Amino acid sequence: MSKSPEELFEERYGRWKTAVEVKVPDRVPLTPSIYGSWAGTYSGFTAQEIYWDVTKSIQAHTKLIQDFPEWDSICMGVLWCLPMFESTGQTIYRLPGKDLSPDLTLQFYEKTNMFPEEYDEFAEDPIKWILEKFYPRICTELAEPGSARAFVGILKAAWAFANFFGALVPAFMEWEQKYGMPRNIGGWSKCPYDVLGDKVRGMEIMTDLYRRPDKVKKACEAIVPYLITLGRITGGFAPKYPVMFYLHRGNVPFMTLEHFEEFYWPTFKETVLGVVEAGHLVRFYTEGDWGHNLEYLNELPKGKVIIHLDRTDIVKAKEIIGDNLCIEGNIPTPLLALGTPNKVEEYVKKICEECMEGGGFIMDGAGGIPDEAPLENVKAMNEATLKYGQYRR
């Protein structure tokens, strides 16, 4: 007899949760993240369609759930509401079908959006600075706060977001209730230093470490409470799923270990603990190579943290943090995008052999499934995980 959706949900979620708690499930959970538009690649939609039209994106992800029942979660990475972006006239993302060809993924264009002399103002009241300086600077429609134009811009953006969320929530419910499929992202927040590094100061943050170190530190400290709240609120909608942190600037080669210890880690750790204290799990996407920072992660509470590894040596990660934290990954992006099914199988076999012992290990691509990954490589990942990832026979 086939399993009910409730049973399927319990099986998949239970398998994943056991691994998160660094215990041994029946097999290695298979939770391929889709941070870009691979669902579209699979269903025949362009990146433009997937990014702009939430109904098409939902359709494409639903098809993945139907066609890949062996997955233990679905990740709808395209949680960008582009109609909302467009209503505000934002200028920091370049969008498929508008600024880029319809087949290309959305890209972030990095530039400096805060002058160095604004650090104190930022630290004094970050939200005030973001609303009054940052948004007017990066959104053409919000350039004059309080103007009729800005009012209409916000109104349109809110309407677009309501439409987006209104479509998303029933889809999330359907995925759980009809297909028994969990998700692997609940809410999200950010590391304080990355907030400054990504969109506020951009590349300049790296010279600020030398030119105005105290200001960087104060600014990071100032946003901790807001980032804890952000994680708690967004995570509150689906508390069984982890709060996601995408980490960008703390790794090799963007920062020495001394700087990591002084500028990145203290306020990041405080933010994470603030979110975990409210009962949430947290999941980090550790972009790039985190090889030299791994030790620090052991300061986080056991069984509450999932580390999605990108280019970090996963075997080394298993050795250093594997007893405390669940590791996820990390089939290299070029291998999934340009390699052969045989090579994918080989890699999956290798990391299963080296990382699954004792539990606390989840299978995923190093950057999820890249947009260009051929179907046969994804199938090879699925089959190899089922073949080599069994704990009991």
Added chain:
Amino acid sequence: MEIDEICERLGETIVNMDFEGAKATVREAIEKKVPNETIIDCCAKGMQEVGRRYETREYFVPELIVAGDVMKEAMDVLKPYLDASDAKKKEKIVIGTIKGDLHDIGKNIFISLMESAGFEVFDLGIDVTEDTFIEKLKETGASILGMSSLITSTIEEIKVVVKELEKAGLRDKVKVIVGGSAVSEKFAQEVGADMYALDALAGVEKCKQLIET
């Protein structure tokens, strides 16, 4: 002897990312009549040491950028004292991120290092079309073209640019160097680029070798 001591100190100020120290040392060197060319060489040696420390992972990207900034500020102090005879003919390079790709951190680091190494860089920015590359090469007469690609779905564009170079009759006048995480040595050979560099520092070294040969 005194000149040697000043030179050594000047190099150290750059390695130690000491803005004020570097400027003061350049002023001191000017007073003590150290030849301009020697001052420039000392700074360049300092940057070489910074590069070495980057390779051995003592230094990271912030240190590369900040040391480059220190060198630029030190050079600004010297600038009013330079005359035409000090200005070596600079090798020109045109550089950009290819069409469809908006990544520029690595490219900007490369540019900063190339300028420290004495190249004249024409940066076309991001999402650069083949026509823009060709136009700029013709306008500047640059001998090197640098292209960067970070996403696998756009690397084919490099091929397009190389073909256009051939059509425009520039291929034998311009050396092509490619980099960025989507590109590999093998790919560089396939598309007919002259050089591939894994990172910014390697790129600078290859460009230097190129003009020496």
